Amino acid sequence: MNWAETLHTSWAAVRSHSLRSLLTVLGILIGIAAVILTVGLGLGTQKDVSSQISSLGSNLLIVSPGSSTSTAGVRGGFGTGTTLTASDATALASSVNAPDIVGVAAEKNTSLALTANSTNWTTTVTGTTPSWLDVRSRTLLSGSFITDADQASAASVVVLGSETATELFGTTRVVGQTVSIDSRTFEVIGVLASAGSNSSSNLDDLAIVPQSTAASQLVGGTGSSSVSTIYIKAASDAQLSAAYQEAQAVLLNLHSISDSSSADFTISSQNALVSTATSIYQTLTVLLTGIAGLSLLVGGIGVMNIMLVSVTERTREIGLRKALGAPPWAIRRQFLVEAAILGLSGGLLGAVLGIGAAFLLPGVIGSSIVISPAAVGLSIGVAIAIGLVFGVYPATRAARLAPIDALRSE
Amino acid sequence: MADARERAQLSGRPAADLDEPVIQLLGARKVYKSGSIEFEALRxxxxxxxxxxxxxxxGPSGSGKSTLMNVLGCLDTLTHGSYRLAGNDVDELDEAELAEIRNQQIGFVFQQFNLLPSLEAWRNVELPLVYGRVPAHERRKRAERALERVGLESRFANKPGELSGGQQQRVAVARALVGEPTMILADEPTGNLDSVSTEDVLGLFDELHALGRTIVLITHELEVAQRARRIVRVRDGLIQDDDGADPGTSARGIEAAA
Incomplete structure (x- = not known):
């Protein structure tokens, strides 16, 4: 009996009990669908996170005041101090000190109420320099960004986030309008294109004013020269660590700190965030895959169970085939192929269910699912393997039946 | 038989050896063990x-005739003694080799017909050829011819459930014939049939015998046994009576085939 005939015979046997076969493969079906979905969910989340992070600017370093690396002395904790100043940013922008840094933008963030006509809206007002647009990889929807001239003259101009503009004016076509911030009147010169939101802040709800304007008009007193964050853009991904070294050296020097472990600032990179997020999702994926694996194991036992029933039911058929000249290996192969067909059917149906769910679920759970062809192919292979592995024992039992006993059975 | 001669030549034995009996059973003993109890079915x-x-x-039930049939059909092996089937020492063969002997040398007809209910008549008939590695197009032709031989060419594509008992048994006979075996071994072939169908199947055996086929029929009914040319009576695991170890029979058979 050649392969084609074996396939034909086994397929006929599976089809002759289609409901039972379907119920048998249910475990494998669910397991495969679960594997495809969990892997897809893991990949999807990873993609979401990295696209969010790259929306911040991919080769970006973030310098925050304070340090979280040491508990010694009087230094403030991470993110709290006023140790970073606008002159730090200027020094970092120097191509002599830091050749691998192509852009620097210091941010001074304050939460303030904006008023347009009679509408109030409280948002983050960011005082920064013209380089911000490039460093943060943002684009304008309309109008223009703040210029060096605005910076030099501390002009009362503002660039609004798209959401801020909509909240204040009901539209994003607001260039030329005026808003009042802290009782001072600002002219809207541009609107930022939407960038979505990252995990911690809404990137579309902000108002940007020149750094000089913020220092002189909006944030008075001793805090005026300090900045909240300095964003540094490296020339490329490859130069990110060089840029990191340079930024650290420049800042330590400026702050007269000899030991990097007592630095009063913290430099972090997007890569660190990416790898943290990735490791979390990897752990989750491993966990969920383990559960899916259990489901496959249960499915495999189901296949074995039904194959044993099938061997018992067809004892007479096995006896007859042996009497007519079927060698043991032909009987074994017939039942193995039958088990493999069950596994394959479970795998294919599971893949269909998994891929179908991958199209429907994102609308419900709000995170994207990326179908990986490799995972689909591999899990169908695994399904066949499960059928084969759990089919070995029933098939061997069938092959070992003595023809007379088998023929005699009723 | 032309077929036996062909096979004999293929296996390198001289044609003169055709005088050797198809079946040669010497001192055949079969002991069944069930726990500590031993039962000698053939003595x-x-x-x-x-x-x-x-x-x-x-022979009556319990006489050992079923055991004898299983041994002759290479479905069971002897505890002592030797069995030669068409020149092969069956005792020394493993299970896969026995399967091949059954496939090539023996055509079985069972009391229960033993047709596979999901397969059409011709699919049932071609089964021995499937395991004999005969190509598909030739199998179909030979299955058609075998069904014609038993007068069922019109039932070619019917499933067993659509056939009467007598017709089913004729399909089974066609299946036994299709591989051109050395002998046809029929175990109570009329046990499940009414008198009309019984006559039908026995008539078919008469025709096959006239064509030179070797037929061994196991039965407990004298009426059926009397259709054969020779009756071997088995009782308590021994041959009680053998009416026709007639050496002329074989010669007649060979002439008929030639």
């Missing part, structure tokens, strides 16, 4: 059957 049976003979093996 030393000598039996020779020549090509072209039509032999009935008769």
């Amino acid at each position: 030393g049976v000598d039996l020779e059957i020549r090509a072209g003979e039509y032999v009935a093996i008769m």
Whole structure:
């Protein structure tokens, strides 16, 4: 009996009990669908996170005041101090000190109420320099960004986030309008294109004013020269660590700190965030895959169970085939192929269910699912393997039946 | 038989060896063990059957005739003694080799017909050829011819459930014939049939015998056994009576085939 005939015979046997076969493969079906979905969910989340992070600017370093690396002395904790100043940013922008840094933008963030006509809206007002647009990889929807001239003259101009503009004016076509911030009147010169939101802040709800304007008009007193964050853009991904070294050296020097472990600032990179997020999702994926694996194991036992029933039911058929000249290996192969067909059917149906769910679920759970062809192919292979592995024992039992006993059975 | 001669030549034996009996059973003993209890189903049976003979093996239940049939059909092996089938020492063969002997040398007809209910008549008939590695197009032709031989060409594509008992048994006979085996071994072939169908199937055996086929029929009914040319009576694991170890029978068989 050649392969084609074996396939034909086994397929006929599976089809002759289609409901039972379907119920048998249910475990494998669910397991495969679960594997495809969990892997897809893991990949999807990873993609979401990295696209969010790259929306911040991919080769970006973030310098925050304070340090979280040491508990010694009087230094403030991470993110709290006023140790970073606008002159730090200027020094970092120097191509002599830091050749691998192509852009620097210091941010001074304050939460303030904006008023347009009679509408109030409280948002983050960011005082920064013209380089911000490039460093943060943002684009304008309309109008223009703040210029060096605005910076030099501390002009009362503002660039609004798209959401801020909509909240204040009901539209994003607001260039030329005026808003009042802290009782001072600002002219809207541009609107930022939407960038979505990252995990911690809404990137579309902000108002940007020149750094000089913020220092002189909006944030008075001793805090005026300090900045909240300095964003540094490296020339490329490859130069990110060089840029990191340079930024650290420049800042330590400026702050007269000899030991990097007592630095009063913290430099972090997007890569660190990416790898943290990735490791979390990897752990989750491993966990969920383990559960899916259990489901496959249960499915495999189901296949074995039904194959044993099938061997018992067809004892007479096995006896007859042996009497007519079927060698043991032909009987074994017939039942193995039958088990493999069950596994394959479970795998294919599971893949269909998994891929179908991958199209429907994102609308419900709000995170994207990326179908990986490799995972689909591999899990169908695994399904066949499960059928084969759990089919070995029933098939061997069938092959070992003595023809007379088998023929005699009723 | 032309077929036996062909096979003999293929296996390198001289044609003169055709005088050797198709079946040669010497001192055949079969002991069944069930726990500590031993039961001797065959207690030393000598039996020779020549090509072209039509032999009935008769005996009441428990006589050992079923065991004898299983041994002759290579479905079971002897505890002691030797069995030669068409020149092969069956005792020394493993299970896969026995399967091949069954496939090539024996055509079985069972009391229960043993047709596979999901397969059409011709699919059932071609089964021995499937395991004999005969190409598909030739199998179909040979299955058609075998069904014609038993007068069922019109039922070619019917499933067993659509056929009467007599027709089903004729399909089974076609299946036994299709591989051109050395002998047809029929175990109570009429046990499940009414008198009309019984006559039908026995008539078919008569025709096959006239064509030179070797037929061994196991039965407990004298009426059926009397259709054969030779009756071997088995009782308590021994041959009680053998009416026709007639050496002329084999010669007649060979002439008929030639």
